[in-house]
Amino acid sequence: MLARGLRILDAFSADHPALTLSELARRAELPLSTVHRLAGELVGWGALERGADGRFRIGLRLWEVGALAPRGSALRERALPFLEDLSQVTRENVQLAVREGVEVVFVERIAGSGAVPVLTRVGGRFALTATGVGLVLLAHAPPELQEEVLTGPVERYTPHTVTDPRALRGMLADVRVSGYAVSDRQVTDDALSVAAPVHDRRGAVVAAVSLVVRHGTATPLALAPLVRTSARAISRALGA
Incomplete structure (x- = not known):
């Protein structure tokens, strides 16, 4: 489960900072249903944010954790x-x-x-x-x-x-x-x-x-x- 969550986060890049659910599934190479469930959990924790346009973006909570490195x-x-x-x-x-x-x-x-x-x-x-x-x-x-x-x-x-x-x-x-x-x-x-x-x-x-x-x-x-x-x-x- 953790590995799949990391694959979702790894789907984002400087060239692709905002992704739809289908784009996220394609780039992470995971089933759409799996990405839908895990993305919801990541949004709940703050690792992802979902905008008014429906696209997912890296959340501020992830930046906070990364700043501790x-x-x-x-x-x-x-x-x-x-x-x-x-x-x-x-x-x-x-x-x-x-x-x-x-x-x-x-x-x-x-x-x-x-x-x-x-x-x-x-x-x-x-x-x-x-x-x-x-x-x-x-x-x-x-x-x-x-x-x-x-x-x-x-x-x-x-x-x-x-x-x-x-x-x-x-x-x-x-x-x-x-x-x-x-x-x-x-x-x-x-x-x-x-x-x-x-x-x-x-x-x-x-x-x-x-x-x-x-x-x-x-x-x-x-x-x-x-x-x-x-x-x-x-x-x-x-x-x-």
């Missing part, structure tokens, strides 16, 4: 002052992310005034191989996970996306040496991302912070000191 809430709380400082200084997009399996999960994003549009959102997931934060987190991931990612299919988002495993291994080695990662037009044709690692008190990389600017407006060498300074400040706040 320590890797997201505690990290975000400690990091937010430094992310805001970086945003105010640069007026660019600032992002904070963690690794969940073979994907990046964004726990905070501050959009700069007039900054280049980005595809990421808080709570959204992305490939480790394309974004600046993803490259940082992959560079410091266990070797077996790196191999899993690099030997599997690597998604291409733009003509500039690096998909060759040998080239990616070289990039990850550079990240470990330089202390920052660069994603140049790998996600969109007009964006440059520079990211740096955040460490916990044991020295492990637990997150990554990045600046995303319009391609051609700044160089990675100019952005790296700003990002690394913010990452070190967040690390100190975490007890590193």
Whole structure:
């Protein structure tokens, strides 16, 4: 029963935030009668809400529970002052992310005034191989996970996306040496991302912070000191 309820919740996405009962059943791959019963229970608990249009949406109660996740809430709380400082200084997009399996999960994003549009959102997931934060987190991931990612299919988002495993291994080695990662037009044709690692008190990389600017407006060498300074400040706040 729990697994079926989770399949219903998993049917929602950024592209499909509101679903009819039949759409919900189709996306969850469950019988309509089952979805009707479980959706009613989820609405009663607050995990789902049903609007006047009859469509279901994720409920506020689920957001309340999700906000208790320590890797997201505690990290975000400690990091937010430094992310805001970086945003105010640069007026660019600032992002904070963690690794969940073979994907990046964004726990905070501050959009700069007039900054280049980005595809990421808080709570959204992305490939480790394309974004600046993803490259940082992959560079410091266990070797077996790196191999899993690099030997599997690597998604291409733009003509500039690096998909060759040998080239990616070289990039990850550079990240470990330089202390920052660069994603140049790998996600969109007009964006440059520079990211740096955040460490916990044991020295492990637990997150990554990045600046995303319009391609051609700044160089990675100019952005790296700003990002690394913010990452070190967040690390100190975490007890590193």
